[in-house]
Amino acid sequence: MSALRLALASKGWEDDTLRFLGHCGLRVDRSNPRQYRARMRGLPTGPADVVFQRASDIFEEVSAGTVDLGITGYDIVAEHRSEEDDVVVVHAELGFRRCALVLAVPEGWVDVTSVSDLADVGAELRSAGRELRVATKYPNLTRQFLFDRGMTHFDLVEVSGAIEAAPALEAADIICDLTSSGVTLRENRLKPIGGGVVVESQACLIGNRRELQADPERLEATRALLELMEAYLRSRQLVSITANIPGNSAEDVAQRVLACGGVAGLRGPTIARVFPSEPADADWFALTVVVGEDILLATVETLRRAGASEISATQVRYVFERRSWTFEALKRQLDAAQDRGRKA
Amino acid sequence: MLGERAVAPLQRVRGTADVLPPDDARLRRLESRLRAGFERFGYQGIQTPILEPLELFLRKSGDEIVARMYAFSHWNRRLCLRPELTASIMRAYIDDLQGQALPLRLHYAGPIFRYERPSRGRSRQFTVVGVELVGASGPAADAEVLHLACAGLEAAGITRYRLVVGHLGATLQLLAHLGMSDHAQGLVLDHMEPIARGRVDLEAAITRVVDLLGGGGAPANGGPTGLPASLASLPPDQATAIAADILSRASLPVEGGARQPRHIIQRLLAKAERPDPTDQVRAAFEFVAELHAAACSPDQLEPVLRPILEKRGLSTAPIQDVTAALDLLRAYAPLPPGVEIEVDLSLARGLRYYTGLVFEIYVDDDEGPLQVCGGGRYDDLVRALGGRESVPACGFSYGLERLDLVTTQGGPPDTTRILVVGVTGEDHEAALSVAADLRRLDDLSVEQDVRLRGVKSALRYADRAGVDLVVIVGERERQEGVVVLRLMRTRHETRIPRADVVAAVRDLSER
Numbered sequence: 001m002s003a004l005r006l007a008l009a010s011k012g013w014e015d016d017t018l019r020f021l022g023h024c025g026l027r028v029d030r031s032n033p034r035q036y037r038a039r040m041r042g043l044p045t046g047p048a049d050v051v052f053q054r055a056s057d058i059f060e061e062v063s064a065g066t067v068d069l070g071i072t073g074y075d076i077v078a079e080h081r082s083e084e085d086d087v088v089v090v091h092a093e094l095g096f097r098r099c100a101l102v103l104a105v106p107e108g109w110v111d112v113t114s115v116s117d118l119a120d121v122g123a124e125l126r127s128a129g130r131e132l133r134v135a136t137k138y139p140n141l142t143r144q145f146l147f148d149r150g151m152t153h154f155d156l157v158e159v160s161g162a163i164e165a166a167p168a169l170e171a172a173d174i175i176c177d178l179t180s181s182g183v184t185l186r187e188n189r190l191k192p193i194g195g196g197v198v199v200e201s202q203a204c205l206i207g208n209r210r211e212l213q214a215d216p217e218r219l220e221a222t223r224a225l226l227e228l229m230e231a232y233l234r235s236r237q238l239v240s241i242t243a244n245i246p247g248n249s250a251e252d253v254a255q256r257v258l259a260c261g262g263v264a265g266l267r268g269p270t271i272a273r274v275f276p277s278e279p280a281d282a283d284w285f286a287l288t289v290v291v292g293e294d295i296l297l298a299t300v301e302t303l304r305r306a307g308a309s310e311i312s313a314t315q316v317r318y319v320f321e322r323r324s325w326t327f328e329a330l331k332r333q334l335d336a337a338q339d340r341g342r343k344a
Numbered sequence: 345m346l347g348e349r350a351v352a353p354l355q356r357v358r359g360t361a362d363v364l365p366p367d368d369a370r371l372r373r374l375e376s377r378l379r380a381g382f383e384r385f386g387y388q389g390i391q392t393p394i395l396e397p398l399e400l401f402l403r404k405s406g407d408e409i410v411a412r413m414y415a416f417s418h419w420n421r422r423l424c425l426r427p428e429l430t431a432s433i434m435r436a437y438i439d440d441l442q443g444q445a446l447p448l449r450l451h452y453a454g455p456i457f458r459y460e461r462p463s464r465g466r467s468r469q470f471t472v473v474g475v476e477l478v479g480a481s482g483p484a485a486d487a488e489v490l491h492l493a494c495a496g497l498e499a500a501g502i503t504r505y506r507l508v509v510g511h512l513g514a515t516l517q518l519l520a521h522l523g524m525s526d527h528a529q530g531l532v533l534d535h536m537e538p539i540a541r542g543r544v545d546l547e548a549a550i551t552r553v554v555d556l557l558g559g560g561g562a563p564a565n566g567g568p569t570g571l572p573a574s575l576a577s578l579p580p581d582q583a584t585a586i587a588a589d590i591l592s593r594a595s596l597p598v599e600g601g602a603r604q605p606r607h608i609i610q611r612l613l614a615k616a617e618r619p620d621p622t623d624q625v626r627a628a629f630e631f632v633a634e635l636h637a638a639a640c641s642p643d644q645l646e647p648v649l650r651p652i653l654e655k656r657g658l659s660t661a662p663i664q665d666v667t668a669a670l671d672l673l674r675a676y677a678p679l680p681p682g683v684e685i686e687v688d689l690s691l692a693r694g695l696r697y698y699t700g701l702v703f704e705i706y707v708d709d710d711e712g713p714l715q716v717c718g719g720g721r722y723d724d725l726v727r728a729l730g731g732r733e734s735v736p737a738c739g740f741s742y743g744l745e746r747l748d749l750v751t752t753q754g755g756p757p758d759t760t761r762i763l764v765v766g767v768t769g770e771d772h773e774a775a776l777s778v779a780a781d782l783r784r785l786d787d788l789s790v791e792q793d794v795r796l797r798g799v800k801s802a803l804r805y806a807d808r809a810g811v812d813l814v815v816i817v818g819e820r821e822r823q824e825g826v827v828v829l830r831l832m833r834t835r836h837e838t839r840i841p842r843a844d845v846v847a848a849v850r851d852l853s854e855r
Contacts, residue, residue, distance in 0.1 A: 083358050108598050108605075110591060111612035114558035119527055120611065121603070130602060147411040149556050150531050152402035170601055195555060 004048040004221035006040060007062065007070035009055035016096050017071055017203070024228040025318075042228070045221040058206075063087050065208045068218050069225070075101050075178060075201035079138045088212075088333050091205040091226065091326050095233055099180040101138055103145075103196035106167050106174070107189045114194045115149050118174070122153035125173075131155040135163050135172030138198070142176040145198045164188040205229070213334050226327045231318035237293045238316040241300070243308035244274060246282040253285045253306075260305040266290050266319070290316055359459075359468035371471070371748055375453050378473050378496045378742065382451040385492060387475050390450045392432040394457075398422040400431050404728045406696030407534040412458045425457035428695070430722065430739060431729065433476050438731045446479025446735070453744070464714060465746035474719065474741025478726075481736035483665055486701045486721060487672035493705060493717050493740050494679065500751045504682030506706045506713070508639075509670065510691025512698045512720070513662035514653060518631050521658070522624045528557055532628045536692035539629055540636040550625050557621045575613060584609050631656070632690045639688035642670050649689060662689065662700075669701055697722040703740070707750040716746045758787075760853035763811045765793040765802040767818035772796060775817040778827060781846050782815070788853060806832055813852060815845065 008017050008028070018028055026042035028050055038050040053061060058072040059080045074092060081087055105112045112121060122132040132154045136142045139156045146154060157172045164184055166172040176198060179185050185192060205226075212219050247253035250271040257269060274284040287308065291299050300311055356362060363371060379389065398415050401424065414425040426432050429452055441448060453473040462468060475492055477485055490507075497505055515536065519529045531553045538544040544552075575583040587609045591598050598605040640648045645663050653660050666687055673679070691702050702720030706713040719740020727734040762782060766775035775792065782790045791811070793802045799816055806814050816828040827845050830837045831852070840848050 106601060107596075109603065109608060110596060110598055111608050111615055116527070116556050116558035117611075117615070123527070124607060124611070125602060143415070144411065147407065150407050150527070150534065152410055167601055173602055194558075 002215055002217060003046060004043070004069065004218045004225070005067040006048050006050050007053050007058045007067040007072075008050055009058060009072055010036065010052040011054060013055050013072075013097065013203075014052070020094060020096050020203070024225075024232045026225075026228065043221055043224045045217065045224055048221060048225075059087065062206050062208050065211045067208070068211045068215075069205060069207045069222065071203055071205055073097060073099075073178075073201050074204045075099070075138065075141075075199055077204060077206055078199050078201075079141050086209040086211075088207050088209050088330065088337075089204055090207045090222070090330050091229060093233075094203040094205060094229065095236065096203050097180075098200075098202040099178045100200050101141060101176060101198040102179055102192045103134075103142075103174060103176050103198065104164075104179070104185050104190040104192045107191050112193060115146075115151060115196060118146075118193065119149075119151045119153070122151060126153050132174065133157045133172040134174055134176055135159040135166035136176035137163060138176060141198050145176075164190060207330070209334060209337050212330075213338065222330070223324060223327045226330070227320065227324045228318070230324055230326050231320045234319040234321070235316040238290055238319060239293055239296055239313045240288065240290045240316050241296070241303070241311060241313045242286060242288045243303045243311040245285050245287055245303070245306060245308045247285055247307075248283065250285055253287065257287065257303065257306045260302050290319075357468075359462050361467040361469075367748075371744060374500060374748055374751065375471070375473055375744055377499055379451055379453060381496055381499050382449075382475050382492060385449065385488070387449040387451040390433060390436065390452050391454065392426075392429070392436050392452070394426055394455060395423055396426050396432055396435070398424045400435055400729070401427055403431075404695075404697040404725055405431060406530070406694060408537065408694040409458070412460050414457045414459055427458050428456055429454065429472055429474065429741065430476060430697075431725070433739075434478075434725050434729050434731075434737070437478060437735075438726060438729055441478075442732055447485070448478040449475065450478065451475045464711060465749040466743060467745070470746075471744035472741040473744050474739055476737060476739035478737040479735055480738075481721075481723065483668035483672060483701075485736075485738055486665070486669040487676065489719060489738050489740055490669060490673045490703060491676040493703070493719065493742075494673070494683070495677070496742065497705065497707075497717070497747075498680065500747055502707055502716075502747075502751060503680040504708070505716075506684045506686065506708075507703060508686045508688050508691060508706070509642075509666055509701065509703045510688050510720075511662035511666050511701050512692065513665065513700055514635060514658065514689045515628070515632060515692070516699065517658045517662075518656060519628060521656070522627060524621075524624055524628070528553075528621060528624070530696055531556055532625065532632075533692055533696050534694070535629070536632050536690060537694040539632050540688070540690040540692070546629055546633055550622065550629055553625045553629075554622050557625070558615075580610070583613060587613060636688060636690035639686055639690070642667065642685055642687055645687055649687070665701055693718055693720060697725045697728070699723045701738070709750050714746055714750055715743070716750060717742045759789050760787065760813065761809075761811045762788055762790045762813045762815060762849065762853075763793060763802065763806050764790065764815045764817070765799055766796070767799055767816065769796050771817045771819060771822065774822055775815075778815055778817055778842070778845060782849055785846065785850055785853070788849070803830070813849065815849070 021028060021040065026040055028038050028040045030038040036052040038052070040048040040050045051067060055072045056076055058070040059076050061067050062070040063085045065086065069090065071094065077087070077089060103115070103118070112118060118132070125132050134142060134154050135157045142156060157166070159166045159171055163175050163177040165188060166175055167190065168188060175190065178201070179192065182192065207222065212222060245253050245257070247256065250273070253271050254269065269287050269289040271285050271287050274286050276284060287303070289299070296313060303311055399422065401413060402410060405428065409427045413427045416423060433450060433452060437448070451474065453471060455469050455471050457469050459468060475489065477489055494507070519532060524532065535544070535549045535553060539546060539549055575586060578586070584606060588598060588605065598608050634652055638648050638652055645667060649663055650660055653663070670685065691704065692698070693702050693704065698720045700721030700723060703718065704715050705717040707716050717740060719738065721736070721738040723736040724734065726737065764775045764779040764782070766772040779790050779792045782788060795801070803814060811832055814830040814832060816830065821827055825842050826839045827842055828837055828839055829848060
């Protein structure tokens with residue numbers, strides 16, 4: 001019996017990650033906040049071992065197989081992955097810590113709005129005997145992005161500390177760095193350029209192919225984890241509405257509701273007979289439907305027009321499909337890797 | 345010492361291949377046959393390092409190559425594994441050979457590296473074998489290179505192939521006519537190949553290049569309007585001063601570390617005047633597509649291709665170049681009847697340095713056409729790489745592994761394999777002297793048994809390894825002054841005098 005080993009990111013990531021896991025019904029217990037080991041409860045397969053690490057180190061831990069799974073930024077995975085590592089992206093979009101890796105230039109470069117302008121500036125600096133210096137912690141992604149766009153005259157500069165300060169400190173001319181709101185860029189008098197998004201990122205779940213394949217118990221725990229994550233992510237922005245509607249029969253209610261503009265829900269409304277506590281002059285039915293949060297009020301209006309009252313709405317916590325699509329995708333990846341391994 | 349535990353085997357880097365026996369011998373024979381052919385035309389061998397400064401290929405090789413390089417930084421030096429050989433050889437020419445009498449004829453072979461999806465006959469490391477003819481321009485030089493390419497194929501036993509000839513002159517003229525910037529021209533050239541091959545949609549390619557060029561500046565039609573146009577009518581210094589004043593009044597600081605505020609404003613104004621590149625890019629790509637659609641046999645050049653160039657007011661010199669080079673090619677030697685020639689002026693080869701005639705050769709096998717060879721003229725490369733003066737040059741290379749795939753002269757080498765065995769350790773020295781005598785014969789491979797586990801074990805090995813002939817030396821034989829010859833195929837054994845063993849083996853191996 002071996003417990004699933006999961007690496008979570010510490011520092012700025014911790015609150016967001018624990019909130020996300022909490023929404024999935026998973027609780028991380030730590031004896032004290034300075035401990036970097038913890039247990040995660042909530043999986044039917046038993047508690048998982050959790051280790052907290054810097055987001056940038058999680059890829060290496062998963063790649064080396066010292067943990068089975070890890071939650072980190074997709075940008076880090078994209079920068080560090082190679083064709084030959086054992087890392088699989090198990091769930092690419094966990095829906096939090098969204099950001100983008102972008103090229104940004106000094107605000108004062110009023111003539112630069114596109115990558116093509118950068119190529120021109122590269123040539124301009126070059127004729128002055130200099131190279132355009134790009135500060136980044138993502139050399140692989142940045143180089144490939146610029147090469148793919150026909151830009152070859154630049155130097156990548158490794159900067160320790162805050163990348164966005166590099167141009168002001170004259171350690172670099174421009175930067176390629178993460179931004180979510182753009183505030184940090186603006187504070188450092190930098191602006192993103194058009195077509196300069198190198199990669200869009202958010203938190204993702206990665207796993208070690210070998211470790212998952214080797215242990216059916218940990219694979220089963222992974223399946224449970226994915227079920228919860230997937231069901232939670234699917235349920236976000238969904239509300240379940242229940243309303244009481246008078247009518248002659250369930251069919252009659254359904255027809256009236258549909259005639260008022262329809263309340264489709266995920267599959268269609270559920271209508272059931274209400275047995276009133278006091279005698280009433282008509283039969284009453286309860287209608288239940290799950291809709292997107294964005295159409296909550298519109299749906300309430302529709303139901304009112306159909307004669308509904310006592311309309312209640314609750315946040316949906318999970319939506320389970322017939323099967324876990326992400327787990328099946330993971331299984332396919334593991335099987336494909338095994339086939340390749342056998343061939344090689 | 346390693347413990348009991350088995351150590352996991354290491355695998356080769358993905359996308360690379362090991363060349364095992366007997367493939368290695370076959371590939372080396374093919375390479376030396378090709379290079380011997382080049383030497384008969386006065387070409388001399390050259391070798392350059394596999395490791396090169398990254399910069400060498402950034403200047404002129406084009407996106408297709410640059411984006412697929414194995415590039416890395418080693419102790420702050422930017423390096424790469426060479427993705428092609430022509431730039432390396434021109435670097436060597438500039439380094440050491442600029443004083444030599446021209447034309448200079450060079451031939452080479454070696455591995456190159458591209459990080460791309462492996463395909464038939466092409467791993468991420470593959471071998472190129474080729475020539476460069478430096479310091480000669482015109483169809484006579486082009487024809488020599490074309491002939492070498494065709495002659496090498498014939499030496500490899502390939503007589504059915506398709507030669508596709510193009511000429512960058514047509515497209516380069518049009519781009520100059522359109523007034524496109526160098527950067528824009530480079531992008532168009534990089535996209536010619538995928539467009540002509542149908543790998544990208546014309547509209548998608550236009551959108552991408554226009555996007556990379558930063559989209560439209562001034563409105564395409566209706567002429568320039570607004571501030572930039574008014575400023576354009578002023579002397580440049582005054583225009584710059586006014587623009588700087590407006591920007592500072594709007595509290596837009598124009599400063600940029602390494603960049604001069606003056607340069608920033610000048611570029612801003614120049615950019616505003618630049619027309620929307622969409623029409624130019626579209627015109628260029630439609631021209632490329634039209635050229636590709638008009639690909640034809642050499643005798644159709646005049647009626648088919650000439651009107652396309654004349655319609656746009658372009659010189660027809662590229663057509664004359666191609667015609668002259670192909671006429672001269674036939675004058676070297678008649679081409680085999682299985683050779684098909686096609687002229688396709690959209691051919692760009694995915695490299696940015698070609699300036700004139702270019703060509704590729706395809707050989708069909710069971711799985712369809714395979715490009716085994718390509719080359720062309722690159723008159724600006726020496727200059728772009730820092731040469732003292734511009735030097736015309738052309739060349740081509742074969743992909744050795746691909747050529748090997750389609751060549752009919754494969755098969756194992758016809759060397760006779762011999763194993764010399766001493767019956768016991770006592771006989772080993774006598775056996776060594778027999779082996780030494782046999783090695784004086786040509787076309788023999790003579791192995792010596794060194795495991796010394798006796799005749800039975802040696803014969804088992806000979807059987808499995810495919811040895812043709814075993815020579816056995818034992819104590820009794822030594823005393824009698826004879827050796828035993830065993831023919832593995834028939835298991836027939838004969839005793840012959842020690843003095844006659846060389847003659848006997850020669851007779852047997854020639855049979």
